[in-house]
Amino acid sequence: MSSTTTDSLASSITSVLRPLRSLSPNLNSPLAFIVPIVVILLRVAYVQAKHIHETRTAKKRNMSYTVKWGRERLHFPLPSSDAKLAEIRHEIATYTQLDPQAFKLVHAGAVMKDDNAPISAYGIKPNSTIAVVGGGDVPGASKRRKHKERPAERTEASTVAQIRGELDAVRRTLQPDVDAFLATLDPSSVPSSTASAPPPQPASALTDGKVTQLGGRNTDVELEHRRLGELLLQSLLRLDAISAEGEWEEARKERKGAVKEVQGLLDRLDGGWRARPRTNVQSQT
Incomplete structure (x- = not known):
């Protein structure tokens, strides 16, 4: 009534x-x-x-289930317990205008896969909540996407800036550590351009094959050599992953020069390690 x-x-x-x-x-x-x-x-x-x-109004209110669709909360009358899940899927698809096979139904944290199974098999009762996952846009999604910033278009100038940024990071963080490491192994290995400069910091004296303070990181010489080598290799891989388009001559030139400089630093590191004075460093077993 x-x-x-x-x-x-x-x-x-x-x-x-x-x-x-x-x-x-x-x-x-x-x-x-x-x-x-x-x-x-x-x-x-x-x-x-x-x-x-x-009484009828209250009974009708209690004999419904909730559908969570994005930010929407929809209420549908609950069919009989022996009704198939396909009935609920069809009702939701009719309301939301989604393809019935394009979305998943989740209840109590589990995906309900068999549309021919009765809803009682999934424990769907009055006031149960079913979530709609997938199927395309939910209300307000297209509007939110419009406010999302589009990624910046990749240009030759941005590519050159990326290459230079990688090389600057190597010069700022890895090159001083390599110089300090080589100076610790053999002071004569420091390039002539830095011979008159103060000793590289924060390296310290080598004692029994150990570096007591080398950049505040590793105290074992072999581990420090391995660390620096791996970081330089990672930098080379990042530079190699930067692609330069066909007509971007400046970008290709920048990448070639950066790779050459980082590779040269890696060669210095490995060369200094191989030529380290054996009288000062205990051989590693």
Whole structure:
């Protein structure tokens, strides 16, 4: 019974009671004893009709399930427990206009795969929540994408800047450590351009094949050599992964020069390690 029906019934009862009330004071009327009974019965009928309406409304509210679709929360009447999952899928697809086979249904953290299985097999009960995963855009998704910044277009200038950034990082972080490492092994290995400069820091004296403080990282000479070598190789791989398009002559030239410089630093590191004075460094077993 809808609320409109209930209101209509109440209005009808009121219209009937109005003339009956006017007759009740007349004790000589044959209706003097009937009117109160009729009034009571009509009032009881109204209360019962209202109670039935409220009970049906509450029952209908409790016999539904919730569908979580993006930020939307949709409510659908729950079919019988022996209904197939395909029935729920079809109902959701009809409302959302999604391809029925393009989305997954998730309940209680598990994907419901068999559309021919009854919903009771998945534990779907009144007030259960089913999530729709996939299937395309959800409400507001296309709008959010418009505000998303597009990635910057790759140009020769940006490629050159990327190459120079990689080379600057090597010069700033790895080259000083390589110079310090080689100076620790053999001071004569330091390039002539830096011979008059103060000793590289923060290297320290070599004692029994150990570097007590070499960049604050590894105290073992062999481990430090391995670390520097791996970092230089990683830099070479990153430079190699930077592609220069067919007409980008400047970019190819920059990459070639950067690779040559990093490779030269790696060769110095390995050469100094192989030629290290054996009298100062205990041989590694």
